[in-house]
Amino acid sequence: MLDLLTVQSSAAYPTVITMAYTLLLAFVCSTAIGFTYEHTFLGLSYSRNFVQALVLSSVVAATVMQAIGDNVGRGLGMLGALSIVRFRTSFKDPRDIMFLFAALGAGIGCGVFAWGIAAGGTLTFCVIAFVLSRSGLGTKNFFDGMLRFAMPNNSESRAQLEKIMRANIKTFVLITMREVDGGERIDVAYQVRLRRKRPANEVLKELTLVPGISDIHFMMQDATTEV
Incomplete structure (x- = not known):
C-alpha cells in the first residue's frame, strides 16, 4: 500500500502518482463544495455552470500550484500571465464568492x-454551510x-377583502395601489405575514x-x- 506521508514528503519533484493523487483529491473536495452549494442555495439565479466552475477552478488551482512549486521565477511568471487575463464575471451574491x-x-x-x-478545510466549510442554511442565521424578514x-x-369589495385578510393573515401592509380600467378597478399589493396554521394556498382560496x-x-x- 502506498504510504501517503512518503508521497507528500517527496513533493519537490512530483511523480505521476503524486500528481494523480493531488488532482483526484482536488476534484473530490471541489465536488463536495459544489454539492453543498447546490443543496444550500436560496434564490432565483441558480447556475449549473457556476457549480461546474467550482470543480474546474479547484483542479486548475491545484495544477497551477504544482507547476509553480518552490520556484520564485515560475511564480512571478504565472502572476504576470494571470494579470493579462481579466475576469469580468460579476457576482450578485457574496455567498457565491465564498464558495469560489x-x-x-x-x-x-x-x-x-x-x-x-485541504480535506479538513473542505469538510469544515461544507458542514458549516449546511448548518447555516438550516439555522436561518441572518434572517430578518418581518x-x-x-x-x-x-x-x-367599490366599498363592498374592499370591506369583504379586509374581513378575509384579517381572518387569514396575521399582518398585512398596503405598499402600492393604482387605478385601472378608468377607475373601475384597482391593482393593489400587500406585504403579508401568514398565520402559522394558514398556508398560502388556503389564503389564496379564501x-x-x-x-x-x-x-x-x-x-x-x-x-x-433578487427581483
Missing part, C-alpha cells in the same frame, strides 16, 4: 501537497411575502370568494430578494 474561494483554497491546498489541510391582485373599486377579484399573485420573500 473555498474551491480555490482546496485546490491550492492540494497543489502544495497540504492534503490534510413579512413572508408579497400579495398582489386586482379587484373592483381571496377568490371576493366578487370580481382577479390576477392573484403571491411571491414568497426568499423568491423576491
Whole structure:
C-alpha cells in the first residue's frame, strides 16, 4: 500500500502518482463544495455552470500550484500571465464568492501537497454551510411575502377583502395601489405575514370568494430578494 506521508514528503519533484493523487483529491473536495452549494442555495439565479466552475477552478488551482512549486521565477511568471487575463464575471451574491474561494483554497491546498489541510478545510466549510442554511442565521424578514391582485373599486369589495385578510393573515401592509380600467378597478399589493396554521394556498382560496377579484399573485420573500 502506498504510504501517503512518503508521497507528500517527496513533493519537490512530483511523480505521476503524486500528481494523480493531488488532482483526484482536488476534484473530490471541489465536488463536495459544489454539492453543498447546490443543496444550500436560496434564490432565483441558480447556475449549473457556476457549480461546474467550482470543480474546474479547484483542479486548475491545484495544477497551477504544482507547476509553480518552490520556484520564485515560475511564480512571478504565472502572476504576470494571470494579470493579462481579466475576469469580468460579476457576482450578485457574496455567498457565491465564498464558495469560489473555498474551491480555490482546496485546490491550492492540494497543489502544495497540504492534503490534510485541504480535506479538513473542505469538510469544515461544507458542514458549516449546511448548518447555516438550516439555522436561518441572518434572517430578518418581518413579512413572508408579497400579495398582489386586482379587484373592483367599490366599498363592498374592499370591506369583504379586509374581513378575509384579517381572518387569514396575521399582518398585512398596503405598499402600492393604482387605478385601472378608468377607475373601475384597482391593482393593489400587500406585504403579508401568514398565520402559522394558514398556508398560502388556503389564503389564496379564501381571496377568490371576493366578487370580481382577479390576477392573484403571491411571491414568497426568499423568491423576491433578487427581483
